[in-house]
Amino acid sequence: MSKIITKIEAQKKKDNRVNIFINGEFAFGCSSELVYYHNLSKGKEINIEELKKVIVEDNFLTAKTKALKYIERALKSEFQVREFLQKKEYEDSVIDRVLEFLKAYKFIDDEYYAKAFVTQNIRIEGKGNIRYKLIKKGISEEMINNILNEISSKDEETVALKLAEKKLKVLCKNEGNIVKIKSKLNTFLISKGYNFDTIKSVVNKLEIKEKENIEDFRSDGYNQVKENQWGELLSIAEKRYERLSKSEEDAIKIKKKLQDFLLRKGYNYSDIKTVLNKIIKGEDSYY
Structure with missing residues (x-):
């Protein structure tokens, strides 16, 4: 039985696609671009091989469109695009063709x-x-x-040292045991992907030897930051307190909400406690 295109109609939700009917029944949907490219029209007789070509070409066009939308959000590797299209259940031959197109035009590299x-x-x-x-x-x-290999060990160690210094200040706030501090610092640097030699060099440069050294980090790091940020913390707390006071009369609830707000901001609990006493109770002493 011959196959005759009996109807070509535009899809309601997609302006650039049409539905093809053969012998009075829906056969497939495809890009309207392919209708002109393959000279499809009502009344035209079409064989199986021609149908397959149209369907394969349509799969390529839709896969290419989806791939382009996928990579426009952020850079992607060839493997990521292939994996994305495989999840969309495109055939490998279609995926290979899409990837060749993307590589040819430097959409993926x-x-x-x-x-x-x-x-x-x-x-x-x-x-x-x-x-x-x-x-x-x-x-x-x-x-x-x-x-x-283009990145020198020295450059990598410089970054590791900066990260370790920041981590050490945090550790010294809550830990007084030198052995535990070194252990946690080593674990931190391992989790960051640094090798043994880099970690050893970084830890040695930090010279975590004496208890006084820990106190130095606390005073020079934590307390200095505390002093520098005090004005900012107080200003934020006062503004928030003013807003809360307009909608809440219960002093306990105000204090709780203000405390939670400042904790979410990342401020230290002891600083928050001092600020709350300063604002709500009107105490003159900051520390």
Whole structure:
């Protein structure tokens, strides 16, 4: 039995797509672009091979459109795009064709992607973490090694030292045991992806040797920050207190809401307690 196109109608929800009817029954939907490209029209006789070509081409066009929308949000690797299209259940032949198109027009470029990823992340973590994440994104180990080798051990250690100094100040606020502090600092740097030699060098440079050293970090770090931020904390608390007082009369509830608000802002509990006493009770002493 011959196959005759009996109807071509525009889809209601998609202006650029049409429904094709053959011998009075719905056959498939496709891009309106393909109607003109393959010269499809009502009354035209069409064979199975022609139908397959139209359907394959339509799958390619829809897959390409979805891939372009996917990568416009952020840079993606070839592996990520392939995985995305596989989840959409496109055939491998269609996916391969889409990827070739994207690579030809530089919409995806694994080397560019990997370099950008390293540049962004080397400021917050070590090569170990970066290597692992790039492997998961389908970047070849050879490419990863070539890019990471451009970063000197000295530069990586400089970043690790800055991260360790910040972490040490936090640890020294709540811990007085030197052994525990060193252990937690080592664990922190390992979690950031730094190797043994880098961690050893960083910890040695911090010279966590005496209890007085911990107190120095507390006084020079924590207390100095506390002093510098006191005015800011007090100002924020006073403004919030004024707003709460307009809608709440219960002093206990006001105090609780203000305390929760400041804790969410990341301020230290002891500072918050002092501020609450200053504002609500009107005490003159800050400390």
